[in-house]
Amino acid sequence: MNEAGPEPERDQERELEALLELSRRGRAKLERLHEVLTTPGHFGTGATPAAVVYRENKLRLLRLLDETGQPRDGRPPVLFVPAPVSRYFIMDLLPGRSFAGYVAAAGFDVYIADFGTPSREDRFADLEYYVEGLVRRCVRTVSALTHQDAINVVGYCLGGTLSLLYSALHPQTVRRLVLLTTTVDGDVEGGIPWVAHRMGLAGEDYDNPRLVPAAEVKSWFEMLAPGSNSTIGRVSDLWDRLDDAPERLREVRTMSSWVDDVVPAPGRLLAELYRKLGPGANGLLKGTATVGSAPVDASAVAMPVLSVSAEKDTIAPAAGVDAIRGIVPHAEILRLPGGHVGIVAGRSAATLWKRTVEFLGAGEST
Protein backbone atom coordinates (compact mmCIF):
# COMPACT_ATOMS: atom_id res chain seq x y z
CA MET A 1 0.00 0.00 0.00
CA ASN A 2 1.18 3.52 -0.78
CA GLU A 3 2.30 5.55 2.28
CA ALA A 4 0.24 8.61 1.26
CA GLY A 5 -2.96 6.61 1.23
CA PRO A 6 -5.03 4.89 -1.41
CA GLU A 7 -5.39 6.52 -4.85
CA PRO A 8 -9.04 7.77 -4.43
CA GLU A 9 -8.06 9.56 -1.20
CA ARG A 10 -5.09 11.23 -2.90
CA ASP A 11 -7.35 12.39 -5.72
CA GLN A 12 -9.74 13.86 -3.20
CA GLU A 13 -6.85 15.58 -1.40
CA ARG A 14 -5.64 17.08 -4.69
CA GLU A 15 -9.11 18.36 -5.42
CA LEU A 16 -9.31 19.94 -1.98
CA GLU A 17 -5.87 21.55 -2.49
CA ALA A 18 -7.05 22.98 -5.80
CA LEU A 19 -10.22 24.29 -4.18
CA LEU A 20 -8.19 25.85 -1.40
CA GLU A 21 -6.02 27.63 -3.93
CA LEU A 22 -9.13 28.84 -5.78
CA SER A 23 -10.56 30.13 -2.52
CA ARG A 24 -7.32 31.97 -1.71
CA ARG A 25 -7.19 33.60 -5.13
CA GLY A 26 -10.83 34.69 -4.94
CA ARG A 27 -10.28 36.14 -1.48
CA ALA A 28 -7.13 37.95 -2.61
CA LYS A 29 -9.13 39.55 -5.44
CA LEU A 30 -11.86 40.70 -3.04
CA GLU A 31 -9.24 42.13 -0.67
CA ARG A 32 -7.63 43.99 -3.57
CA LEU A 33 -11.05 45.29 -4.63
CA HIS A 34 -11.68 46.54 -1.09
CA GLU A 35 -8.32 48.29 -1.03
CA VAL A 36 -9.02 50.00 -4.36
CA LEU A 37 -12.56 51.01 -3.42
CA THR A 38 -11.44 52.60 -0.15
CA THR A 39 -8.36 54.42 -1.46
CA PRO A 40 -8.79 58.08 -2.38
CA GLY A 41 -7.77 58.99 -5.92
CA HIS A 42 -8.37 61.37 -8.80
CA PHE A 43 -11.98 60.79 -9.69
CA GLY A 44 -14.06 63.41 -11.41
CA THR A 45 -11.47 66.12 -10.93
CA GLY A 46 -8.42 67.04 -12.91
CA ALA A 47 -4.96 66.05 -11.75
CA THR A 48 -3.33 69.46 -12.15
CA PRO A 49 -4.07 72.42 -9.87
CA ALA A 50 -6.31 74.91 -11.66
CA ALA A 51 -8.22 78.14 -11.12
CA VAL A 52 -11.66 78.88 -12.55
CA VAL A 53 -11.28 82.02 -14.69
CA TYR A 54 -14.72 82.10 -16.29
CA ARG A 55 -18.16 80.64 -15.62
CA GLU A 56 -21.27 80.59 -17.76
CA ASN A 57 -24.32 78.38 -17.29
CA LYS A 58 -22.74 74.98 -16.45
CA LEU A 59 -19.41 75.81 -18.11
CA ARG A 60 -16.23 76.47 -16.16
CA LEU A 61 -13.06 77.63 -17.87
CA LEU A 62 -10.07 76.29 -15.96
CA ARG A 63 -6.57 77.74 -16.09
CA LEU A 64 -3.85 75.29 -15.04
CA LEU A 65 -1.44 76.49 -12.38
CA ASP A 66 2.20 75.64 -11.76
CA GLU A 67 3.67 74.08 -8.60
CA THR A 68 3.62 77.45 -6.82
CA GLY A 69 -0.04 78.03 -7.65
CA GLN A 70 0.70 80.64 -10.33
CA PRO A 71 -0.47 80.62 -13.95
CA ARG A 72 2.19 79.89 -16.54
CA ASP A 73 2.59 82.71 -18.99
CA GLY A 74 5.84 81.93 -20.73
CA ARG A 75 4.55 80.37 -23.94
CA PRO A 76 1.38 81.03 -25.97
CA PRO A 77 -1.98 80.06 -24.45
CA VAL A 78 -3.62 76.75 -25.34
CA LEU A 79 -7.36 76.09 -24.95
CA PHE A 80 -8.46 72.44 -24.64
CA VAL A 81 -12.04 71.82 -25.82
CA PRO A 82 -13.26 68.35 -24.78
CA ALA A 83 -16.52 66.77 -25.95
CA PRO A 84 -19.55 68.25 -24.20
CA VAL A 85 -21.12 64.77 -23.87
CA SER A 86 -18.35 63.49 -21.61
CA ARG A 87 -16.37 64.80 -18.66
CA TYR A 88 -13.49 67.19 -19.19
CA PHE A 89 -10.97 65.44 -16.96
CA ILE A 90 -9.93 62.96 -19.66
CA MET A 91 -7.63 65.82 -20.70
CA ASP A 92 -6.11 65.93 -17.21
CA LEU A 93 -6.52 62.37 -15.95
CA LEU A 94 -3.80 61.54 -13.43
CA PRO A 95 -0.50 62.97 -12.26
CA GLY A 96 1.93 61.77 -14.92
CA ARG A 97 -0.96 60.77 -17.21
CA SER A 98 -2.30 64.20 -18.08
CA PHE A 99 -2.30 65.53 -21.64
CA ALA A 100 -3.06 69.09 -20.53
CA GLY A 101 -0.54 68.76 -17.67
CA TYR A 102 2.14 67.67 -20.14
CA VAL A 103 1.50 70.67 -22.39
CA ALA A 104 1.52 72.95 -19.34
CA ALA A 105 4.79 71.42 -18.12
CA ALA A 106 6.28 72.35 -21.50
CA GLY A 107 5.65 75.98 -20.54
CA PHE A 108 2.35 76.72 -22.28
CA ASP A 109 -0.43 78.63 -20.51
CA VAL A 110 -3.12 75.93 -20.57
CA TYR A 111 -6.90 76.34 -20.27
CA ILE A 112 -9.57 73.63 -20.29
CA ALA A 113 -13.27 74.14 -21.00
CA ASP A 114 -15.36 72.05 -18.60
CA PHE A 115 -18.86 72.08 -20.12
CA GLY A 116 -20.32 70.60 -16.91
CA THR A 117 -23.52 68.61 -16.67
CA PRO A 118 -26.47 70.01 -18.62
CA SER A 119 -29.85 70.16 -16.92
CA ARG A 120 -33.32 69.99 -18.44
CA GLU A 121 -33.49 73.55 -19.79
CA ASP A 122 -30.19 72.99 -21.62
CA ARG A 123 -31.92 70.58 -23.99
CA PHE A 124 -32.56 73.67 -26.13
CA ALA A 125 -28.83 74.31 -26.58
CA ASP A 126 -27.89 74.07 -30.24
CA LEU A 127 -24.70 74.20 -32.28
CA GLU A 128 -24.74 77.99 -32.34
CA TYR A 129 -24.98 78.15 -28.54
CA TYR A 130 -21.88 75.99 -28.23
CA VAL A 131 -19.78 77.42 -31.08
CA GLU A 132 -20.72 81.11 -31.12
CA GLY A 133 -21.54 81.12 -27.42
CA LEU A 134 -19.49 78.97 -25.08
CA VAL A 135 -16.44 78.23 -27.23
CA ARG A 136 -16.18 81.77 -28.60
CA ARG A 137 -16.43 83.31 -25.15
CA CYS A 138 -13.81 80.90 -23.82
CA VAL A 139 -11.45 82.01 -26.61
CA ARG A 140 -12.25 85.66 -25.94
CA THR A 141 -11.62 85.22 -22.21
CA VAL A 142 -8.26 83.52 -22.81
CA SER A 143 -7.30 86.24 -25.31
CA ALA A 144 -8.25 88.95 -22.80
CA LEU A 145 -6.29 87.32 -19.96
CA THR A 146 -3.18 86.78 -22.04
CA HIS A 147 -3.35 89.85 -24.32
CA GLN A 148 -3.04 87.59 -27.35
CA ASP A 149 -5.10 88.19 -30.48
CA ALA A 150 -4.87 84.52 -31.49
CA ILE A 151 -4.57 81.43 -29.28
CA ASN A 152 -3.92 77.71 -29.79
CA VAL A 153 -6.97 75.43 -29.70
CA VAL A 154 -6.96 71.67 -29.07
CA GLY A 155 -10.34 69.98 -29.63
CA TYR A 156 -11.14 66.38 -28.76
CA CYS A 157 -13.89 64.31 -30.44
CA LEU A 158 -17.09 66.41 -30.57
CA GLY A 159 -15.06 69.21 -28.96
CA GLY A 160 -12.89 69.00 -32.09
CA THR A 161 -15.96 69.48 -34.28
CA LEU A 162 -16.89 72.59 -32.28
CA SER A 163 -13.29 73.83 -32.54
CA LEU A 164 -13.17 73.27 -36.30
CA LEU A 165 -16.47 75.09 -36.86
CA TYR A 166 -15.30 77.93 -34.61
CA SER A 167 -11.95 78.19 -36.42
CA ALA A 168 -13.70 78.41 -39.79
CA LEU A 169 -15.92 81.23 -38.52
CA HIS A 170 -13.24 83.15 -36.58
CA PRO A 171 -9.90 82.13 -38.13
CA GLN A 172 -8.12 85.31 -37.05
CA THR A 173 -8.45 84.28 -33.38
CA VAL A 174 -6.87 80.83 -33.73
CA ARG A 175 -3.10 80.56 -33.93
CA ARG A 176 -2.79 76.79 -34.36
CA LEU A 177 -5.48 74.12 -34.32
CA VAL A 178 -5.16 70.52 -33.11
CA LEU A 179 -8.08 68.19 -33.83
CA LEU A 180 -8.14 64.85 -32.01
CA THR A 181 -10.38 62.05 -33.33
CA THR A 182 -12.67 64.60 -34.96
CA THR A 183 -14.96 63.17 -37.63
CA VAL A 184 -15.12 65.20 -40.82
CA ASP A 185 -16.67 62.69 -43.23
CA GLY A 186 -20.06 61.78 -41.78
CA ASP A 187 -20.63 59.12 -44.44
CA VAL A 188 -17.77 56.88 -43.29
CA GLU A 189 -19.18 53.73 -41.72
CA GLY A 190 -18.90 53.52 -37.94
CA GLY A 191 -19.54 55.92 -35.10
CA ILE A 192 -22.76 56.72 -33.29
CA PRO A 193 -24.53 58.74 -36.04
CA TRP A 194 -23.84 56.04 -38.62
CA VAL A 195 -25.25 53.29 -36.36
CA ALA A 196 -28.40 55.37 -35.84
CA HIS A 197 -28.62 55.95 -39.59
CA ARG A 198 -28.31 52.23 -40.36
CA MET A 199 -30.97 51.43 -37.77
CA GLY A 200 -33.29 53.85 -39.57
CA LEU A 201 -33.64 56.07 -36.50
CA ALA A 202 -34.82 59.61 -37.06
CA GLY A 203 -32.51 60.91 -34.35
CA GLU A 204 -33.46 63.49 -31.77
CA ASP A 205 -36.29 65.97 -32.31
CA TYR A 206 -34.93 69.47 -33.03
CA ASP A 207 -38.18 71.33 -32.30
CA ASN A 208 -39.16 69.41 -29.18
CA PRO A 209 -35.81 68.30 -27.84
CA ARG A 210 -35.30 66.24 -24.73
CA LEU A 211 -32.32 66.03 -22.45
CA VAL A 212 -30.92 62.68 -23.56
CA PRO A 213 -30.26 60.72 -20.33
CA ALA A 214 -26.65 59.80 -19.54
CA ALA A 215 -27.59 56.10 -19.47
CA GLU A 216 -28.81 56.35 -23.06
CA VAL A 217 -25.71 58.22 -24.26
CA LYS A 218 -23.67 55.53 -22.54
CA SER A 219 -25.62 52.76 -24.25
CA TRP A 220 -24.69 54.26 -27.64
CA PHE A 221 -21.00 54.13 -26.77
CA GLU A 222 -21.45 50.58 -25.51
CA MET A 223 -22.99 49.56 -28.81
CA LEU A 224 -19.69 50.49 -30.45
CA ALA A 225 -17.54 48.69 -27.90
CA PRO A 226 -18.40 44.98 -27.96
CA GLY A 227 -18.10 43.34 -24.55
CA SER A 228 -18.99 46.43 -22.55
CA ASN A 229 -22.71 46.25 -23.21
CA SER A 230 -23.62 43.44 -20.81
CA THR A 231 -23.35 43.40 -17.04
CA ILE A 232 -22.03 39.84 -17.09
CA GLY A 233 -19.28 40.81 -19.56
CA ARG A 234 -18.29 43.83 -17.47
CA VAL A 235 -18.26 41.90 -14.19
CA SER A 236 -16.16 39.17 -15.80
CA ASP A 237 -13.69 41.78 -17.10
CA LEU A 238 -13.43 43.39 -13.70
CA TRP A 239 -12.93 40.04 -11.98
CA ASP A 240 -10.04 39.25 -14.35
CA ARG A 241 -8.50 42.68 -13.76
CA LEU A 242 -8.47 42.16 -10.00
CA ASP A 243 -5.24 40.19 -10.45
CA ASP A 244 -3.50 43.46 -11.34
CA ALA A 245 -1.45 45.39 -8.81
CA PRO A 246 -3.44 47.94 -6.73
CA GLU A 247 -1.56 50.88 -8.33
CA ARG A 248 -2.58 49.68 -11.79
CA LEU A 249 -6.14 49.14 -10.58
CA ARG A 250 -6.29 52.70 -9.28
CA GLU A 251 -5.37 53.93 -12.77
CA VAL A 252 -8.04 51.67 -14.24
CA ARG A 253 -10.49 53.11 -11.72
CA THR A 254 -9.78 56.68 -12.74
CA MET A 255 -10.20 55.77 -16.38
CA SER A 256 -13.41 53.85 -15.71
CA SER A 257 -14.71 56.80 -13.70
CA TRP A 258 -14.38 58.78 -16.92
CA VAL A 259 -15.76 56.11 -19.27
CA ASP A 260 -18.79 55.35 -17.09
CA ASP A 261 -19.54 58.91 -16.03
CA VAL A 262 -21.15 60.09 -19.24
CA VAL A 263 -23.23 63.27 -19.00
CA PRO A 264 -26.71 63.84 -20.45
CA ALA A 265 -26.75 65.45 -23.87
CA PRO A 266 -28.86 68.34 -25.19
CA GLY A 267 -31.23 66.79 -27.72
CA ARG A 268 -31.28 69.85 -29.98
CA LEU A 269 -27.48 69.79 -30.35
CA LEU A 270 -27.54 66.09 -31.28
CA ALA A 271 -30.42 66.63 -33.71
CA GLU A 272 -28.56 69.44 -35.44
CA LEU A 273 -25.28 67.54 -35.63
CA TYR A 274 -27.04 64.52 -37.08
CA ARG A 275 -29.06 66.57 -39.54
CA LYS A 276 -26.20 68.77 -40.74
CA LEU A 277 -23.04 66.71 -40.39
CA GLY A 278 -24.25 63.12 -40.10
CA PRO A 279 -24.63 60.38 -42.73
CA GLY A 280 -26.28 61.61 -45.92
CA ALA A 281 -25.99 65.31 -45.09
CA ASN A 282 -22.22 65.20 -44.47
CA GLY A 283 -22.16 69.00 -44.30
CA LEU A 284 -18.52 69.45 -43.33
CA LEU A 285 -17.18 67.56 -46.32
CA LYS A 286 -19.83 68.83 -48.75
CA GLY A 287 -19.41 72.44 -47.61
CA THR A 288 -23.06 72.86 -46.66
CA ALA A 289 -22.61 73.15 -42.89
CA THR A 290 -23.96 76.18 -41.07
CA VAL A 291 -23.79 77.47 -37.52
CA GLY A 292 -26.97 79.42 -36.88
CA SER A 293 -27.41 81.17 -40.20
CA ALA A 294 -23.68 81.54 -40.89
CA PRO A 295 -22.26 79.24 -43.58
CA VAL A 296 -19.09 77.41 -42.58
CA ASP A 297 -16.32 78.01 -45.09
CA ALA A 298 -13.58 75.46 -44.45
CA SER A 299 -11.22 77.34 -46.78
CA ALA A 300 -11.06 80.03 -44.08
CA VAL A 301 -9.17 77.55 -41.88
CA ALA A 302 -5.79 78.91 -42.93
CA MET A 303 -3.92 78.44 -39.66
CA PRO A 304 -1.67 75.36 -39.24
CA VAL A 305 -3.79 72.30 -38.42
CA LEU A 306 -2.81 68.95 -36.94
CA SER A 307 -5.50 66.25 -37.21
CA VAL A 308 -4.98 63.05 -35.24
CA SER A 309 -6.89 59.80 -35.74
CA ALA A 310 -6.70 56.46 -33.93
CA GLU A 311 -6.36 53.19 -35.84
CA LYS A 312 -8.77 51.26 -33.61
CA ASP A 313 -11.27 54.06 -33.04
CA THR A 314 -14.83 52.74 -33.07
CA ILE A 315 -16.39 56.07 -32.07
CA ALA A 316 -14.71 58.27 -34.69
CA PRO A 317 -13.37 55.90 -37.38
CA ALA A 318 -9.94 56.94 -38.66
CA ALA A 319 -11.05 57.23 -42.30
CA GLY A 320 -13.73 59.76 -41.35
CA VAL A 321 -11.19 61.77 -39.34
CA ASP A 322 -8.43 61.75 -41.95
CA ALA A 323 -10.96 63.03 -44.50
CA ILE A 324 -10.07 66.51 -43.28
CA ARG A 325 -7.51 66.62 -46.07
CA GLY A 326 -10.50 67.04 -48.41
CA ILE A 327 -11.48 70.39 -46.88
CA VAL A 328 -8.25 71.58 -45.25
CA PRO A 329 -5.56 70.38 -47.66
CA HIS A 330 -2.67 71.81 -45.63
CA ALA A 331 -3.67 69.89 -42.48
CA GLU A 332 -1.03 67.55 -41.12
CA ILE A 333 -2.56 64.08 -40.72
CA LEU A 334 -1.31 61.82 -37.97
CA ARG A 335 -2.74 58.33 -37.47
CA LEU A 336 -1.71 56.63 -34.22
CA PRO A 337 -2.06 53.03 -33.07
CA GLY A 338 -4.69 52.72 -30.36
CA GLY A 339 -8.30 53.60 -29.67
CA HIS A 340 -10.40 56.71 -29.19
CA VAL A 341 -9.43 57.23 -25.56
CA GLY A 342 -6.10 55.39 -25.50
CA ILE A 343 -4.27 57.83 -27.78
CA VAL A 344 -5.21 60.74 -25.51
CA ALA A 345 -4.93 59.25 -22.03
CA GLY A 346 -3.68 55.68 -22.38
CA ARG A 347 -0.28 54.28 -21.51
CA SER A 348 1.16 55.15 -24.92
CA ALA A 349 -0.46 58.59 -25.14
CA ALA A 350 2.93 60.28 -24.73
CA THR A 351 3.43 59.98 -28.51
CA LEU A 352 0.50 62.31 -29.09
CA TRP A 353 1.44 64.68 -26.28
CA LYS A 354 4.99 65.05 -27.58
CA ARG A 355 3.87 65.70 -31.16
CA THR A 356 1.28 68.21 -29.96
CA VAL A 357 3.88 70.19 -28.01
CA GLU A 358 6.19 70.21 -31.05
CA PHE A 359 3.32 71.34 -33.27
CA LEU A 360 2.16 74.09 -30.90
CA GLY A 361 5.72 75.29 -30.39
CA ALA A 362 6.52 75.54 -34.09
CA GLY A 363 6.82 79.10 -35.35
CA GLU A 364 6.57 80.41 -31.80
CA SER A 365 8.80 83.38 -32.46
CA THR A 366 6.62 84.53 -35.36
Next chain:
Amino acid sequence: MADEKTNNDPPLIERWLAEQQQWQRTFLTYMDSMVKNDDFLVHLGNALRGSLLAGKPYPTQPPAAASTPETPGDDKLDQILFALRQLEGQVHDLRLTLDELKNEKKRPPKKAQPPKPKEPQ
Protein backbone atom coordinates in the same frame (compact mmCIF):
# COMPACT_ATOMS: atom_id res chain seq x y z
CA MET B 1 10.98 19.49 -3.55
CA ALA B 2 7.21 19.67 -3.95
CA ASP B 3 6.76 16.65 -1.68
CA GLU B 4 9.10 18.18 0.89
CA LYS B 5 7.09 21.43 0.86
CA THR B 6 3.86 19.53 1.24
CA ASN B 7 5.29 17.66 4.19
CA ASN B 8 6.26 20.94 5.92
CA ASP B 9 2.83 22.52 5.39
CA PRO B 10 0.19 22.17 8.10
CA PRO B 11 -2.37 19.48 7.41
CA LEU B 12 -4.99 20.30 4.80
CA ILE B 13 -7.78 20.49 7.32
CA GLU B 14 -5.90 23.15 9.30
CA ARG B 15 -5.22 25.18 6.19
CA TRP B 16 -8.92 25.03 5.32
CA LEU B 17 -9.81 26.27 8.79
CA ALA B 18 -7.27 29.10 8.49
CA GLU B 19 -8.71 30.01 5.10
CA GLN B 20 -12.19 30.07 6.55
CA GLN B 21 -11.01 32.50 9.22
CA GLN B 22 -9.44 34.69 6.53
CA TRP B 23 -12.76 34.78 4.69
CA GLN B 24 -14.48 35.85 7.90
CA ARG B 25 -11.94 38.67 8.26
CA THR B 26 -12.47 39.77 4.66
CA PHE B 27 -16.22 39.69 5.17
CA LEU B 28 -15.92 41.76 8.35
CA THR B 29 -13.69 44.29 6.58
CA TYR B 30 -16.39 44.78 3.96
CA MET B 31 -19.09 45.06 6.63
CA ASP B 32 -16.99 47.57 8.54
CA SER B 33 -16.52 49.74 5.45
CA MET B 34 -20.23 49.57 4.67
CA VAL B 35 -21.09 50.85 8.14
CA LYS B 36 -18.38 53.51 8.39
CA ASN B 37 -18.27 54.81 4.84
CA ASP B 38 -21.48 55.87 3.09
CA ASP B 39 -19.79 56.00 -0.32
CA PHE B 40 -18.55 52.45 -0.04
CA LEU B 41 -21.98 50.98 -0.78
CA VAL B 42 -22.20 53.07 -3.97
CA HIS B 43 -18.71 51.91 -5.00
CA LEU B 44 -19.58 48.32 -4.21
CA GLY B 45 -22.85 48.58 -6.14
CA ASN B 46 -20.91 49.86 -9.14
CA ALA B 47 -18.38 47.03 -8.83
CA LEU B 48 -21.26 44.54 -8.83
CA ARG B 49 -22.22 46.02 -12.20
CA GLY B 50 -18.66 45.54 -13.39
CA SER B 51 -17.65 49.18 -13.06
CA LEU B 52 -15.04 50.93 -10.93
CA LEU B 53 -16.85 54.25 -11.36
CA ALA B 54 -16.15 56.37 -8.29
CA GLY B 55 -18.18 59.06 -6.62
CA LYS B 56 -21.61 58.35 -8.10
CA PRO B 57 -23.88 55.42 -8.99
CA TYR B 58 -23.57 53.74 -12.38
CA PRO B 59 -25.85 55.59 -14.83
CA THR B 60 -29.31 54.13 -15.11
CA GLN B 61 -32.35 55.30 -17.04
CA PRO B 62 -33.92 58.16 -15.04
CA PRO B 63 -37.67 58.78 -14.89
CA ALA B 64 -38.99 60.33 -18.12
CA ALA B 65 -39.83 63.60 -16.34
CA ALA B 66 -36.14 64.21 -15.76
CA SER B 67 -35.47 64.65 -19.47
CA THR B 68 -38.75 66.11 -20.74
CA PRO B 69 -41.24 68.39 -18.97
CA GLU B 70 -44.48 66.96 -17.67
CA THR B 71 -46.69 69.94 -18.53
CA PRO B 72 -46.68 72.69 -21.20
CA GLY B 73 -46.08 75.13 -18.33
CA ASP B 74 -42.84 73.35 -17.42
CA ASP B 75 -41.81 73.42 -21.04
CA LYS B 76 -42.33 77.20 -21.23
CA LEU B 77 -40.41 77.61 -17.98
CA ASP B 78 -37.49 75.62 -19.38
CA GLN B 79 -37.49 77.77 -22.51
CA ILE B 80 -37.44 80.94 -20.40
CA LEU B 81 -34.62 79.55 -18.26
CA PHE B 82 -32.57 78.71 -21.31
CA ALA B 83 -33.26 82.15 -22.83
CA LEU B 84 -31.90 83.63 -19.57
CA ARG B 85 -28.78 81.48 -19.96
CA GLN B 86 -28.30 82.89 -23.44
CA LEU B 87 -28.72 86.42 -22.10
CA GLU B 88 -26.12 85.63 -19.44
CA GLY B 89 -23.69 84.82 -22.25
CA GLN B 90 -24.51 88.01 -24.12
CA VAL B 91 -23.84 90.05 -20.99
CA HIS B 92 -20.42 88.36 -20.74
CA ASP B 93 -19.79 89.26 -24.37
CA LEU B 94 -20.66 92.87 -23.64
CA ARG B 95 -18.27 92.91 -20.68
CA LEU B 96 -15.48 91.42 -22.77
CA THR B 97 -16.06 94.04 -25.47
CA LEU B 98 -15.99 96.87 -22.90
CA ASP B 99 -12.73 95.49 -21.46
CA GLU B 100 -11.24 95.36 -24.94
CA LEU B 101 -12.22 98.96 -25.58
CA LYS B 102 -10.75 100.04 -22.23
CA ASN B 103 -7.50 98.25 -22.96
CA GLU B 104 -7.30 99.78 -26.40
CA LYS B 105 -7.65 103.24 -24.85
CA LYS B 106 -4.84 102.47 -22.38
CA ARG B 107 -2.49 101.33 -25.14
CA PRO B 108 -0.24 104.01 -26.62
CA PRO B 109 -1.51 104.97 -30.05
CA LYS B 110 0.23 103.18 -32.87
CA LYS B 111 2.52 105.33 -34.94
CA ALA B 112 1.02 106.04 -38.31
CA GLN B 113 2.91 104.02 -40.85
CA PRO B 114 3.94 105.61 -44.08
CA PRO B 115 1.95 104.29 -47.01
CA LYS B 116 3.65 101.42 -48.77
CA PRO B 117 5.12 102.28 -52.13
CA LYS B 118 3.09 100.82 -54.93
CA GLU B 119 4.61 97.74 -56.46
CA PRO B 120 5.55 98.15 -60.09
CA GLN B 121 2.87 96.60 -62.26
